[in-house]
Amino acid sequence: MENKKITALYYSPTHTSAKVCYGVASAINSREFAVNDCEITYEREDDGLIFGSDDLVVVSVPVYCSRVAPVAVERLSKYRGNNTPVIALVVYGNRDYGDALLELCDILKESGFIPIAAAAFIGEHSYSRAEMPTAEGRPDMADIEDASLLGAKCREKLDSCENLADMPELKVKGNMPYFVVNHSAPTAPAVDDALCVQCGLCVDNCPVEAISYRDGSIFCSTDLCTKCCRCVKECPENAMLYVTPYTEILHTKFALRREPEIFI
Ligand SMILES: Cc1cc2nc3c(=O)[nH]c(=O)nc-3n(C[C@H](O)[C@H](O)[C@H](O)COP(=O)(O)O)c2cc1C
Structure with a gap:
């Protein structure tokens, strides 16, 4: 674990996935190592990156319609691992994360990463409005505390593991085939x-x-x-x-606070 270079790789239009990503990434090392920033919310100039086994990547993306946000899938496809340990995180708006975490882990495995831990965190819903909020202000301090604990646990896991290949495969929640998204008529602000x-x-x-x-x-x-x-x-x-009518539906039906789910 000593020499691992930690990268935060995230797609996060409204910043909640970014906060969770940094919450985990900055707690991995007890010493003050800088976390490498790799934001993919915008198209980057580079052609992507290939990470090695000396890297540890924390990937965080939002859930859209129970799946990984499609733009995140597209942008993640430029990044490859080479038996690189990865922590897979999805952030959702307190409704449900469906098959997104399984999908993210599968994408990362296909690209040469080895998921060592995964989690679904809650972020303020994109459709939340001040007068009709859903998961307002999340991730909050308690969520970031959970993210830090996860980071510390990942460090312990890597410290106690001689060879990543010997680690039992990580199991996360989700179904295969993944939920099929029914695309509604295009709209925009x-x-x-x-x-x-x-x-x-x-x-x-x-x-x-x-x-x-x-x-x-x-x-x-x-x-x-x-x-x-x-x-x-x-x-x-x-x-x-x-x-959107979802603002009211979410506010009414998904008011009960959900907590992060962690797989390690
Ligand atoms: C098109 C769209 C679909 C969404 N679908 C879901 C969903 O299925 N379940 C859920 O709980 N939240 C859903 N959300 C809410 C986001 O997952 C949530 O707000 C997340 O925190 C946004 O991440 P970001 O701040 O990194 O952009 C959706 C948001 C958008 C814009």
Whole structure:
């Protein structure tokens, strides 16, 4: 464990997966080793990376419709391990994580990583709104404490393991075949032109470049939008609106606090 280089590899439009990733990654080493940042929320300039057995990668992605967010799947495909230990994390909005954790572990194994631990954490739902919140403010301090404990346990596991290949295969929750997503009609946030000051933050920050200037106004493409709601949550003028019946359904039906599930 001594010489492992730790990388946080995450796709996280509204930052909850990133927080969980760092919660785990920064607790792995008792000493103050810097964690290598590898954010894939945006298309990166590099052509991906190949990690070796001296690396330890913490991968964290959001759950969309009980599966790994599709853009995360696409971006993860550029990264390869070479018998590289990995901690697989999914973050979901207090409803259910379905088959996402199994899917993530399978993707990582296919790419040459060896999952040593996995977990599903809870993050504020992308469709949560101040007046109708779901999992508001999560991951919170208790979640980050759980993430730190997981990081410490992973260190112990690696310290006590002579050879990764001898480790029993990690079992996580999920079904095969995975849940099949029924794609609904494409939608996207609408811009309130009365509030929008055209600062361009949403244009710069959209993970999939779905937002652009058009005819003197800000326009979000329904074809490209993944409904991650980053633009909605970060607009300083509250000019981005994404109205969906799910906001109320989630708020009403999934109010009961769920706790992280850890597989190690
Ligand atoms: C299109 C879409 C689908 C989602 N599907 C689920 C889901 O099936 N179950 C769930 O509990 N949360 C779901 N969520 C909520 C996200 O998993 C949750 O908000 C997560 O914390 C977002 O991660 P991020 O902050 O890293 O972007 C969904 C969010 C979006 C945008």
